[in-house]
Amino acid sequence: MAIQILFFFFAACAAGSALAMITRRNPVACAMWLIGTFFSVAAIYTLLGAFFIGIIQILVYAGAIMILFLFVIMLLNLGNDYEDDIRGTGWKIMAGGAGLLITAFLGRVFAGETPMPLGREAGPAALAGAQARDGVVGLIAMPLYTDYMVPLQFTAILLLVAVVGAVVLAKRKV
């Protein structure tokens, strides 16, 4: 029962921070609320048994990516003289409608009785068993460096291209 109470607490934190993120006008406040969402989602990963993903979420998302966002916000000096960037009432109604529609649609898809490859009864016990066998990191590392070797190399090339592209784009003159 305690784990469900914790889940509802962190789910409320995640949803509340996300709502605050899209309604605050100051971009720095948006970034801070988004970091709160990332931390709550990391806690939920941990509750779901994905400990390594939870740590990576904090290190990479909250640590690296959001620092990049905050760095650009401060570089462009958007924290002080930001303009009001939230659209008018018609757009707000449309955004709320689209958000509700997509949430309802995804909820309906997720609630459907889709067949599960490991079976509906596999559940966290299977995850705990695999973690006991391979270790928390090994559970991810073994398939990553065997079955998914080629996608891993392509990801490396993608990151290299992204680094070079970011430098070329952000430089004043190439």
Add this chain to the structure above:
Amino acid sequence: MDQIPLSYSLGLSALLFGIGVAGVIVRRNAIVLFMCVELMLNAVNLAFVALSPYAGLEGQVFVFFVIAVAAAEASIGLAIVIAVFRSRGSINIDDMRTMKH
């Protein structure tokens, strides 16, 4: 052993994705739009992690690839934002309409 039902975490994932979509529609600031896209990617990651014990434990490997692609997307996107700000002095997406007509 008490555990979190699958429908709870998938529902939270759907809710976060919906909030991200609403944010993309309602905001004009390009940087905040990127943050909303990151929120949607996070919702997808949550669905991957929640489904992984039921649909194959490789789901957690795909979260890794999603995080790597998100990092690449954020760096390229923010570089484009800096380039646009340098040429126009604004990152309001309503000001970017060179290709509208």
